[in-house]
Amino acid sequence: MRFSPLVEQLMDAFRVLPGVGPKTAQRMAMHLLERERPGGQRLAEVILQAIEEVGYCQRCRTLTEAEVCMLCESPRRDDSLLCVVESPADQLAIEEAGGFKGRYFVLHGHLSPLDGVGPESIGLDLLEARVAEGLIEEVVLATNPTIEGEATAHYIASLLSEHGVKLSRLAYGVPMGGELEYVDGGTLSRAFNGRLPFASE
Amino acid sequence: MRFSPLVEQLMDAFRVLPGVGPKTAQRMAMHLLERERPGGQRLAEVILQAIEEVGYCQRCRTLTEAEVCMLCESPRRDDSLLCVVESPADQLAIEEAGGFKGRYFVLHGHLSPLDGVGPESIGLDLLEARVAEGLIEEVVLATNPTIEGEATAHYIASLLSEHGVKLSRLAYGVPMGGELEYVDGGTLSRAFNGRLPFASE
Structure with missing residues (x-):
């Protein structure tokens, strides 16, 4: 047994999202049909509107539905x-x-x-x-x-x-808050080569 | 800065899905707009169709777009x-x-x-x-x-x-393939009380 053809299609369609495998797709389809039909309706409508209207800013090419994005206008x-x-x-x-x-x-x-x-x-x-x-x-x-x-x-x-x-x-180096043990060799040697004079603040 | 209003709405709309927080919602919206517009279009259309057409089987109440589901018909x-x-x-x-x-x-x-x-x-x-x-x-x-x-x-x-x-x-007991160490006490005592004669197969 699988679900009905339309429910199966819904699960398949969710697989288009990043990081969504068969189990997650099933959970999403069930959640939507069992408990969140208004939210699902809204999601579908916003997806269609965004696909239709969102393009690239004419100046900076970021995603926007306007001709020029807010940041370029600022x-x-x-x-x-x-x-x-x-x-x-x-x-x-x-x-x-x-x-x-x-x-x-x-x-x-x-x-x-x-x-x-x-x-x-x-x-x-x-x-x-x-x-x-x-x-x-x-x-x-x-x-x-x-x-x-x-x-x-x-x-x-x-x-x-x-x-x-x-x-x-951008500068290369060790990420803030990371532990050296887990920093890869390429990054570490870049950080060594770019080492800075110690400044006690 | 945030994204444009419509892109923000798209991210918000994804939050309706189970297990989707702000970061995942952003990743989904970006993925859809940057690389998967046809898949997104299809997802939205299937969501709308499923919300419209999927109801309960008249006999068993499972989700189906038919009056009676395949399993009840079988x-x-x-x-x-x-x-x-x-x-x-x-x-x-x-x-x-x-x-x-x-x-x-x-x-x-x-x-x-x-x-x-x-x-x-x-x-x-x-x-x-x-x-x-x-x-x-x-x-x-x-x-x-x-x-x-x-x-x-x-x-x-x-x-x-x-x-x-x-x-x-359904019988209560320890799950197959699990380790006793990680089985909760309620389950363990149920499994003890319901213990079966050992059958060497």
Whole structure:
């Protein structure tokens, strides 16, 4: 026995969500049908509306249903600083950490020639045009510290080199609050090489 | 900064799913908008269709979009055995364990007078009418081994006592493959009291 065809389809459909296997999908379908039909209705309607209306900000390419996102519209950000990230989630993480008051540019991925992801797929033409406007003084390349992220940062650096902007990259090192025992070797040796004079505050 | 209003609404809407907190909801919304719009569209459509069409089987009350579910329709089940469960998920678990070849009755919950869940809310009028048809010889009360499940089983037992059917309950004991060290005391003493003669096979 399995459930009825439509209930089975519902379980299958939940598998599209990240980290949702067969057991979780079953639990979600049951919960929705048994106890949360109004919430399920609302979820479905918001999904359809978001898929229809949410696109990329025309200036920074973050996800938004507006033409230009709130952060690009804000008059309280520093136009001379631009932080390039791979995803809206990375952008949010940096915003929540606080401290950075410039603008953003979201790639929605990284260069991956084998998968057909070239410079235009990640909006580098738009990024170059943005830098060519002349307001930006420093571009922080905050792509992920992975092979693909590094390669993308290098590509962007050479692309922007002729525009006379300062280019920077996030510092590498041991994560705050972590235990050295669990930090990988690559990170540890980066942290050793980049060691700083001890400052007693 | 947060995301745009519509993206925020999408994240909030995902919180309706069981076990989905703010971080997971964000990951789901991002995944859907960044990489899975067709799958998201399908998920939303199936949710709406299921909420609209899935109701209770007229005979056993399990979830189905048909009037009578496939299992109630099946001619290959034993009409003399009826297993009463709290949820369709419990029914599926018993089916997947194999061995039981009778019919089911799904309560969709347990008696909970303080929450206004009385006998009719869990379909006991339908259950009594079903037993009164006279085909059923044994009712297996497979409600959960919780206080509420036990109370519900006792209530059903007294309700059906005048119909002359045999009533049974799932055996209590240590779970197969578990380690005694981690079995709770209530279960252990039940298993001791219900100990069986050792049969070397």
